[in-house]
Amino acid sequence: MAGRWGAVTVLASAQFVMTLDSTVMNVSISTVVKDLHTTIAAMQATITFYTLTMAAFMLLGAKLGDVWGRRRALIIGSIVYAVGSGTTALAPNIVVLFLGWSVVEGLGAVLVIPAIAALIADNYSGHARVTAFAVIGAASGVAVAVGPLIGGFLTTYASWRYVFAGEVVIMAIVLLFRNVVSDNGARKHLRIDVLSVLLSAAALVLIVYGLLQTKTWGWILPTQQDVTVLGLSPVPFIIAIGSVLLWLFFVRQRALIRQGRAPLLNTAILRLRQLRAGVGSLGIQYTVTAGLFFIVPIYLQLALGYDALATGLRIFPLSVALVLFSILGTALARRLSPKVIARIGQLGLVAASLVLLGSVDPKLNNWIFAAGMFLSGAALGLLASQLGNVTMSAVGDDELSEAGGVQGVYQNLGSSLGTALIGSVMIASLTTIFAGAVAASTLPADVQQEISSRTQGGVAVVAAADVPKIAQDAGLTSEQSDQLASIYSTSQLESLRLSFAALAFVSVGALFFSRNLPAQVLGRESEDEEEAAASS
Template structure:
């Protein structure tokens, strides 16, 4: 009886510690989105540089996650987790003291990214090694829910700290949590290593890391039409690297050599589709949480804290339904619950696509963000259970590395792609607005020549001041531009959710016996 009690206490403590670490890692990807303007001023840089720094954080995680997952086998799950926590803590300390963009890049994007790449896969495998049966399904649901809430609540926490204190306090808060995790780390179960460092295939590490890195950098570089050709080349090169990586892993397996990642896991339909749906949801969530603060601050003039409050319905919906999803899944089959989640999120993004213009009120956005949160809350935790339950006990390090990579890749791609779609929407909106306001007065070449100067002016002009003169040409042009840009963005998000819904229809029922 005493042993069972001790095991229970250790189990709860393990869930708390790994959930706290997942929370700050996810928080890191969004809590500075509402502080972009403050970062630009304090660090004497540009919005473009800050967007790159935000994206590189998720990019660093994604490119190193497979290696981070395999390091669990080399040093043990607990030791990999703690090593990542130490590196992460050093990074967040540097970030909080940053005096320029380079220092923020090193501390936040690089060091914290490396630390997160070690911690994140270990959090999943520590849970699967500590829990079993329904307790494991519930723990995975809570783990996913807390991480998702971290991403969604980021703007609120970042907004509060930025408005009333400083964005630096956000990194300080993370450092405190890291110290707490390290202080109670003796409560984590020890998992012995199962391989040596020399057994890791170096070529596999190189191919996977470079492939993901080049792929996402190619996507990021699409923010300029001038870079179109090189962007396509980079994305193509990244995909080629990943294909070569896949073929190389297959060759190692055929030779009975231990691969970096056991690609045979992808033969399981649920494992593959679970990862794809998870990537799609993370992409859409990261994109929405990135673009909403941009609109609220640039168009409505909301401060950072108010911006965070506006996104609160998304956070609440995600948290409540993510926690409830494990109980709901006992009445509704998990694979159906994922499909329902996609449909609700699709309804939310479709609703939002019609809500944005210069007269948009905060209340207009709430129904859509709430639906987004509910849909993601229902679906995200279930995907984690489906993916990890599809892998055997001896494949948990590989499975945790892959699921963490897909989530991180989705987040980094979400910020980059949605930013690109927004820019394209602005460009197209300006063409449409000028053509409708001044029909046949300007050619496309003339509009294009003035486009750079115009967008620069928009970035330094108080758009809210235009609301007093709705009959002016300036109001008409800016209003139509804003409307088209935001509609284009959320139409794209809706299409992403639709694709995810279709894919979810092919997920097979979860085998509860196998899960236990």
């Protein structure tokens, strides 16, 4: 393991675990809800806040990597992450699960993820660096590929808790082989500005929390009359406050630079077109991935009644394609520029979203759905093979940790937005469609009024098979219960269709960021220089 590729093997193992947590539990949502006696909305918040914790404190993690040393940050972060995974494995309720997963694991990851990016750039150069970043992308792809299957298998035949116990073991292996990774970066003696940390964290938390609550409070007009601000939904006010805090964060960074003090983020690197294009494309990639991995398992499990393993198998075409095309993207990088490869991937995302939109039927049991999932994976794989190297190649060695932190922010903010935004589209549209369908149905007026009253604050996402019993317990006749179940199933289908449409809209936005991606093959010049030095 101590050979040329030992470092990337260790770092890819850590990256595998970071990504695994974002996909492995999605197929187990309904089981965890039952085991911990919680709700789908609570699980959505837990999944969202795991990535949001990382996004909110990623810049701090990157800066601590400069102060402590990148390898030491990797070590400390791996220990914290392992503690969080162990806590989650033993969680007796949703509160402990939230603390262990969303908070402790997230805080460990803010040290690990920027360190991975910086250490890859530190240990490799030329095309070897391109390949190493592609390996990191492939590790994420493998985690996406096997995550649903691991989660599905263990949840179906053992317990979802073993997933987190396994993560403790992998992080222990990373710690065991930590010395394989070289750290040539000099430590920086600087004081971290606490106000900057608070401003950035609060801003990101408020913005994503506001998006998360759209499903409950509405976008502008309130859906719950007892939760309003000036007669409107609290959402636009929360997002506005978050946006103001984000603006104040950037004002603070510029002030620190003028005073000769160390900023939490050197805003100058955000003026680099290549970096902006790389992290923007990365954010869109993770938004689409997280959105897909939230809405599809929810529909497969709750609308169609699949268990966790069957759900993982239905997602498998995306997973396989992601790994295969990550490898293909690495090979293409020797001949094609990141801009060409990424644009192929981004166009593939648009096409995949439209194919998935056309695949929606009551059972999702058709070749169109499988083709749409495979095409999604292929597009995401091409992007994964390029974007890490694009971002880190945009800066010098002194800014590797900072660039890794920015990359981690966009990556996890994209994941948070994917789960919050696309998930909220699904849940909010379910409420609207269901209410409209009930009002247009032949159900008696008193029954319609009772249903309207009970769903005033939103429609709970429940298994379609459970609706008849819920309806009968509420006093409806057997015939009315079956009619209501049919309405609910149709509403679930239409909400999935709207969610795929939202993914198509997000995918189109990805093309905006690819304009400034490098139009030349990366790594070729460094490789030529190394060969010339070796021959002289």
